[in-house]
Amino acid sequence: MKPQATIEDIQFAPERSLSLETGRIAKQADGSVVVRLGDTMVLSTATISDSVRESNFFPLTVDYREKFAAGGKVPGGFIKREGRPTDKETLTSRLIDRAIRPLFPDGFYHDVHVVNFVISAGQDYDADVLAGVGSSAALMTSGAPFQGPIAEVRVARVDGEFVINPTMQQTAESDMDLIVAGKEDALVMVEGEADEVSEEDMIDALDEAHKSIRTLCRGQHQLVEAYGEPEPFEWEADLVPDALVDKMKQQYGRKVADAIRGEYSKEKFYQGIDAIKEEATADLLGDAKETPEGYTRDDIHSAVENVQKDEMRSMIVQEGQRIDGRGEEDVRDLWMEVGYLPRVHGSAIFTRGETQVLGSVTLGTSEDVQAVDEVFAETDKTFYLHYRFPPFSVGEASYLRGPKRREIGHSMLAERALRPVIPEQEQFPYTIRINADVMESNGSSSMASVCAGSLALMDAGVPIEKPVAGIAMGLVQHEDETKVLTDILGQEDHLGDMDFKITGTRDGVTACQMDMKIEGLSRDVLLKALKQARKAREFILDEMEETISEPREDLSKYAPRLTKLQIDPDRIGAVIGPGGKVVKSIQKETNTEISVDEDEGVGIVTIAATNQNDAEAAIERVKQIVAVPEEGEDYIGTVKGIRDFGAFIEIMPERTGLLHVSEISHEYVEDIEEYLQVGDKVKVHLLEVKDDGKMRLTRKPFLSEEDEETADQ
Numbered sequence: 001m002k003p004q005a006t007i008e009d010i011q012f013a014p015e016r017s018l019s020l021e022t023g024r025i026a027k028q029a030d031g032s033v034v035v036r037l038g039d040t041m042v043l044s045t046a047t048i049s050d051s052v053r054e055s056n057f058f059p060l061t062v063d064y065r066e067k068f069a070a071g072g073k074v075p076g077g078f079i080k081r082e083g084r085p086t087d088k089e090t091l092t093s094r095l096i097d098r099a100i101r102p103l104f105p106d107g108f109y110h111d112v113h114v115v116n117f118v119i120s121a122g123q124d125y126d127a128d129v130l131a132g133v134g135s136s137a138a139l140m141t142s143g144a145p146f147q148g149p150i151a152e153v154r155v156a157r158v159d160g161e162f163v164i165n166p167t168m169q170q171t172a173e174s175d176m177d178l179i180v181a182g183k184e185d186a187l188v189m190v191e192g193e194a195d196e197v198s199e200e201d202m203i204d205a206l207d208e209a210h211k212s213i214r215t216l217c218r219g220q221h222q223l224v225e226a227y228g229e230p231e232p233f234e235w236e237a238d239l240v241p242d243a244l245v246d247k248m249k250q251q252y253g254r255k256v257a258d259a260i261r262g263e264y265s266k267e268k269f270y271q272g273i274d275a276i277k278e279e280a281t282a283d284l285l286g287d288a289k290e291t292p293e294g295y296t297r298d299d300i301h302s303a304v305e306n307v308q309k310d311e312m313r314s315m316i317v318q319e320g321q322r323i324d325g326r327g328e329e330d331v332r333d334l335w336m337e338v339g340y341l342p343r344v345h346g347s348a349i350f351t352r353g354e355t356q357v358l359g360s361v362t363l364g365t366s367e368d369v370q371a372v373d374e375v376f377a378e379t380d381k382t383f384y385l386h387y388r389f390p391p392f393s394v395g396e397a398s399y400l401r402g403p404k405r406r407e408i409g410h411s412m413l414a415e416r417a418l419r420p421v422i423p424e425q426e427q428f429p430y431t432i433r434i435n436a437d438v439m440e441s442n443g444s445s446s447m448a449s450v451c452a453g454s455l456a457l458m459d460a461g462v463p464i465e466k467p468v469a470g471i472a473m474g475l476v477q478h479e480d481e482t483k484v485l486t487d488i489l490g491q492e493d494h495l496g497d498m499d500f501k502i503t504g505t506r507d508g509v510t511a512c513q514m515d516m517k518i519e520g521l522s523r524d525v526l527l528k529a530l531k532q533a534r535k536a537r538e539f540i541l542d543e544m545e546e547t548i549s550e551p552r553e554d555l556s557k558y559a560p561r562l563t564k565l566q567i568d569p570d571r572i573g574a575v576i577g578p579g580g581k582v583v584k585s586i587q588k589e590t591n592t593e594i595s596v597d598e599d600e601g602v603g604i605v606t607i608a609a610t611n612q613n614d615a616e617a618a619i620e621r622v623k624q625i626v627a628v629p630e631e632g633e634d635y636i637g638t639v640k641g642i643r644d645f646g647a648f649i650e651i652m653p654e655r656t657g658l659l660h661v662s663e664i665s666h667e668y669v670e671d672i673e674e675y676l677q678v679g680d681k682v683k684v685h686l687l688e689v690k691d692d693g694k695m696r697l698t699r700k701p702f703l704s705e706e707d708e709e710t711a712d713q
Contacts, residue, residue: 006227010219012212013164020137020223031142035134039122044134046142048233049111058104062097064089064116064131066375071121076373088374090408092128096135098515099181099189103147107237121375124167129154137220143230151216152181155209162208180209184217188516193416196508199530240302244295248303252276256307264324266354266442277301309495317478331487331536334543338459345559346460350452354442359452361460363559364431365608366595383422385415385434387449393438410446417450417503417511421464428463429562443489444472450503461552468510469540470503473529484529486536502533560608563615567603571626572596574654590618625653631686639680647676649684649697657695
């Protein structure tokens with residue numbers, strides 16, 4: 001019997017409606033919803049484990065997967081099955097996780113698994129923000145202790161008008177691409193990029209997004225009401241007892257306060273707090289595993305951290321003092337250097353306080369593009385940034401593995417920040433790769449990566465339009481007072497209420513990422529954070545320009561020199577040759593790299609060489625291949641074959657004409673091989689190029705009577 005589905009249609013913006021459906025598929029999950037916008041559909045499920053891990057970290061896992069079959073496609077490569085998550089899938093999973101994680105109550109440690117499958121991929125709408133809405137709706141129907149709903153929307157601005165959940169074509173034409181998540185009464189997450197927009201425009205975009213978010217949240221409430229309220233999930237909060245926190249405050253509050261206010265370095269700070277934790281553990285536990293009240297070592301450590309958090313927030317808000325002695329708007333000490341690595345194409349060190357990034361730039365050819373094989377995107381990337389966070393950067397002894405979700409997320413944030421100033425391929429036809437390796441970290445290594453990347457680009461001679469800088473802003477609310485902090489430390493991020501990363505040039509914002517840990521943030525406070533970030537960004541740009549003020553005029557001697565030639569698209573095959581034989585031969589003989597493409601009906605040959613002589617040799621070879629034989633011109637050709645009716649003469653690479661037997665001599669020729677042999681060089685005159693490209697040659701104009709006598713003999 002066909003199940004009865006509950007469907008809720010929601011018009012969340014002008015000419016934009018989506019539907020939420022539950023009760024039809026995936027009914028054994030605790031909650032399941034299908035979201036549809038146009039022809040794009042996402043199945044979102046939520047499942048909660050009955051058991052609890054022994055952990056003080058909420059074990060939430062969010063997965064997003066794009067099925068190629070959803071778009072009527074087959075995966076590329078040898079194995080025709082979806083493999084590990086793409087960067088797009090990883091980033092989308094992170095976006096959803098960051099939006100819903102803060103809305104679970106403290107002390108809830110049951111495993112929660114949220115899965116999003118793209119089951120239909122339309123050509124108009126991406127599925128990423130639909131998965132955010134579906135994840136929230138699935139949790140709402142699961143009975144989880146989720147303090148939602150939330151909704152995610154994409155905001156674009158096309159021709160000066162904001163568009164919510166634009167088509168992919170509209171997104172491509174927009175000067176901003178923001179993904180915004182929020183509840184009915186507050187925003188909880190923002191991420192995206194923009195083409196140097198103003199802070200006021202950013203706020204207007206967020207306001208517009210919140211209108212649609214409210215509508216989508218109300219629609220989820222209506223879906224749950226229509227389907228039936230789920231049974232609440234039964235659980236017990238695992239919180240640090242208030243009595244233990246009070247005890248730690250009474251006995252160790254003064255020591256915590258002194259440790260926070262002492263001379264600051266990251267190492268001393270953590271050593272001081274760790275020493276207090278161990279002292280408290282020894283005093284209360286001794287050799288026992290728990291106190292008479294049942295307090296464990298972990299409980300005692302968590303209680304000390306609560307005291308530390310309260311003390312630090314009070315100091316910042318009430319005393320206007322931060323743990324490293326800076327004021328609210330102060331940026332840590334900066335130092336930077338370019339050209340540090342002699343062999344790479346461009347490099348820079350950027351250091352802000354105890355955060356340091358070594359950036360390097362590699363310039364490649366079109367052969368080095370990042371191939372994209374996704375359901376909603378197929379355009380190869382000619383600019384990309386890779387961020388790495390090795391364990392030694394925070395003094396840890398661990399293992400090097402593949403990039404984690406956080407590293408992929410920070411890579412994309414820094415890449416988005418710099419992308420608006422990267423020159424177009426027509427102006428600078430290189431593939432550009434930036435490596436951002438974190439050497440030290442104490443807060444906002446992603447923003448240091450933006451600064452290091454910008455400096456390294458200029459050191460490499462990439463003609464970027466303007467330098468870009470980034471800064472991380474924080475927020476602390478304590479007893480109805482609010483402080484916005486510039487350039488937050490790692491501890492201020494961990495114990496604060498907001499992490500707002502903003503990048504841009506002197507003329508506007510290029511990217512942002514905001515995560516909220518509190519339920520409300522006024523428009524005025526958000527605008528204050530943006531303007532305070534602009535002031536810090538301009539200060540950092542001043543320092544960067546003291547180091548290098550504009551891109552170098554010359555590229556590194558190790559960087560490839562690119563030359564582009566336009567050719568007749570009909571001659572592309574001749575340049576490449578059967579199985580790439582011709583182009584490989586040119587590359588080997590001239591020590592160059594050559595790529596051949598077609599762009600809007602024009603053949604483009606790109607030659608990469610490390611010196612001018614090699615480049616010119618390759619250019620000459622290509623020109624010979626693509627040159628068009630002209631009637632009436634003389635050529636020196638090579639005999640390639642002999643038949644009874646004449647000889648075939650190659651007058652240009654891959655261009656062969658017929659020297660008919662009647663045109664070999666003024667006299668009658670009985671045996672052609674008495675006059676010509678395969679491999680001979682012979683001067684010929686081009687009589688005719690026929691419509692089908694065949695050429696008729698003669699050598700008679702170059703034959704004197706003496707030549708005739710010699711030939712007869």
